[in-house]
Amino acid sequence: MKSVLFVSNGHGETAIAARIAREVKKLSDLRCDHLALVGEASHSGALHDVGPRRKMPSGGIVAMGNVRNLARDAAAGLGPLTIAQWRFLARSGRDYAVIVAVGDAFALFMALRAHAPVVFVGTAKSVYVAPYGRFEERLLRRASAAFVRDAATVQALAARGVRARDANVMADLGVAEQAQRPALAGDPLVAIFPGSRDDAYGQAAFLLRVLAGAQRLQPGIRGVLSVAPGLKAEKFTSALETGGLTVIMRDDSSEPFSVFADGVEIARAWTGEIGAAIELARLGLGQAGTANEAAAAAGVPVIAFEGGGWYRRRQVALLGGALRVLARNEQSGAREVVALLQDDGEREAMARTGRERLGAPGAARRIAEEIVRRCA
DSSP states (O other): OOOOEEESSSHHHHHHHHHHHHHHHHOOOOOEEEETTOOOOOOOOEEEOOOOOOOOOOTTTTOOHHHHHHHHHHHHHHHHHHHHHHHHHHHHHGGGGGGEEEHHHHHHHHHHHTTOOOOEEEOOOBBBBOOOOOOHHHHHHHEEEEEESOOOHHHHHHTOOOOOOOTTTTHHHHHOSSSSSOOOOOEEEEEEEHHHHHHHHHHHHHEEEEEEHHHHSSHHHHHHHHEOOTTOHHHHHHHHTTTTTTEEOOOSSSOEEEEETTTTEEEEEEOSSHHHHHHOOEEEEOSSSSSHHHHHTOOOOOEEEEEHHHHHHHHHHGGGGGGEOOOOOOOHHHHHHHHTOOOOHHHHHHHHHHHHHOOSSSSHEEEEEHHHHHHH
């Protein structure tokens, strides 16, 4: 059986790799392996984790001159880990028909070490925030096929003689593949995205306190708390109860706990597909990366809060008016949530911008077709 190796370097990139792999499996019997450069397991039945792996403090966020995150990763053993992964790719390349690099130029640089055909899926760069530089363009020319986030970036690369196609899998992540949906009823329903890194527990506590304030202003508002793979329900319980909320555990792996404020169930945790929560939501409330973008792509406006540093600034540039960033204040945040929920015209304008910036679903299928074609 022929095999494909996905090389990813971040939480969101791993989710994108898994989404493409599921499309590959629909089209073929190819085995899809996965090398996580920053140590994140795929938590997906579509991918088989291989190679050296170790969790890094940054979760892969070391670009844009983030010296602090890079220093933390270096102290955690990034150097030896990268060398081990480099050697793994050098000796394992012949085992794979195609290598799929998902992420930034570093993922592509590492994948090229395998000396096998490489399909690049660029998730980090865009002319809206940071165009590809000269060195990155040289790497893209070495890829057998390259996909980037948007048509504007394709045009900019074409002007410099670099061939690429636009395909943004973020839009696919906002569409559920399975029938199961969150059961909590609410009108309106708010999707809550605390992120997938170690600070997700504290972020969830803050976002749910904002939601509780909004529910007091407009009874009936409910939330679905998206719990990313690898996060632990019991750690959410500790963080939320410290923040003044009440947590009741449930005998349900898909909805493991409920969150109460003032005796009212305001939210329920959801461990299923993020797209299932997005499809039901009228608004997203999030400090996440990939989840915020998936919601915007699906036409769900997103509110975030200050504190994300350069990463949040980058997201604002990518999403434009689809994302609103507020001061980190629970009371004013609650008022803004209610105001946006009651303003149909503003939400529709934000939805249009999100769809325009991130494109329509179907990118994962197009990339999978290219992978399968090159394995034939």
